[in-house]
Amino acid sequence: MYSFDWAVFWKYLWPVTALQDPLIRSGLIVTVAVSIIAQLLGVILGLFAALGKMSKIGPLKVLAEAYIWYFRGTPLLVQMMLLFFGLGVTHIYNFPDIHLGAIMISGAIQAGTLALAINEGAYMAEIVRAGIEAIDPGQLEAAKSLGMPYSLSMRRIILPQAAKVIIPPLGNEFNNMMKTTSIMTVISAAELFFAFTQVNARLFQPFELFIAASFYYLALTTIWSFVQSWIESSLGERKSVVHTPGFLQRVFTFKGVH
Amino acid sequence: MTVSLIAPPTTVIDDDVIVKFDHVNKFYGSMHVLNDICLEVKKNEALVIIGPSGSGKSTLLRSINHLEKINSGHIYVNGRMIGYYEKNGRLYEDNEKNIAVQRASIGMVFQRFNLFPHLTAIENIMEAPLNVLKLSRENATAEAERLLQRVGLSEKRDSYPNQLSGGQQQRIAIARALAMKPGLMLFDEPTSALDPEMIGEVLDVMKELAHEMTMIVVSHEMGFARAVADRMIFVDEGRIIEYSTPEELYTHPREARTKEFLSKILH
Ligand SMILES: Nc1ncnc2c1ncn2[C@@H]1O[C@H](COP(=O)(O)OP(=O)(O)OP(=O)(O)O)[C@@H](O)[C@H]1O
């Protein structure tokens, strides 16, 4: 009979005590930081991949399509292992630790963030493309007729409008991203889930600890849904045609991991 | 020095010819949408194009600023070929920058306005002067305010397009095109998406413009055509069927097809 250890449970559930454990504290910071950085990089990659895919220039189009095809078509886990260990053993790139003052960014965290970003870019590409394609072609024609070249039209006319279409799914991507960072455990990057597995290796109380772990992810994604609703409603104030689901609908709508 | 059999495009055309179509053809698949179009529009002339739906009016108009590609022939605007350059007797599509430069001096007004919904009225007008002509913000603002006044919408300066009526949107769209100081304006059915009570306010603005610039207008508004058109063409199945003055065209159409079409639109 498994004896539930309430002391361990409360210690790791209650943030004040849990965050006293340096493993958990730095794990949480890493998860949040990696999520934000990987998502930002993913958006940038996605933007270029989307423009590449829509480009009339053959090689660019092929490159973008190959990128999207591969990274959406293979498991993130495999991509991450390939990037970290594959590049390591072949000595293409070893991901040395980086020291920024007092902060050390391990090679595993770098590789993990990069893999998450590249994977995310492939998904963002489709979201960005859908956003751009949702804009009335008359907008680009009007911009062209005013003598605006393609890049200027994109920057000033199309993308600002597409952003409104892109932001709701982007918010959902970020929700996913925060949870998906836990995959970095396989390359021993010290994020939140890895921290809990480390504590578990010491205490061997998996039931208590992983309930506590899920609480932290739930807290992150819930806080994010508030932020997301706020962003979308403040965007919506300036007359938007985009339907934005309400907060409750968002919290209770689940979406699978890539 | 080699002797070219093809005269350089700039010397082909009289100075006062603003737009010239020289045996222009365009196909969509097997459909011949522009069929051997030859046409000249002179400086300060107003040309009105009429014709049945699907006859190629928009395609003809949109090929003037290269929103549509053509399959053969040449189109010259202000004496320069648009959209293409010729090499060894073959046409190659020009690069995007050159096309953009040429488009900057051709204004266009669309049936469905196509105002930029994320920008206010004045921002719509200032967008291209600021970013294409690189005017200072001061100059662009002053010019935009002058244009707002001209189209009678000074009080809508800071409104977004969705806060404007159709007629107001179209007047802002005209002001936006004028802000580039084009010598030539193209209008593609500028009033056909408007409620009847708003048509007049847009036509009034256009009538005033007709005195000072070259314009090509696709429109079935007979009153407008009679008031401003120097020349009219009737287009059917991609061909110019009839080219004449509004008076001639409306009262003594030469071609049977023109007569038939006019009897339909005039009841
Ligand atoms: N992108 C396209 N692909 C295929 N066919 C097209 C395309 N655009 C236009 N067409 C066809 O070309 C013909 C000419 O079209 P165009 O828009 O120039 O006609 P129009 O005279 O302006 O008609 P309307 O009065 O309805 O605006 C039509 O038969 C149309 O269906």
Ligand SMILES: [Mg+2]
């Ligand atoms: Mg048309």
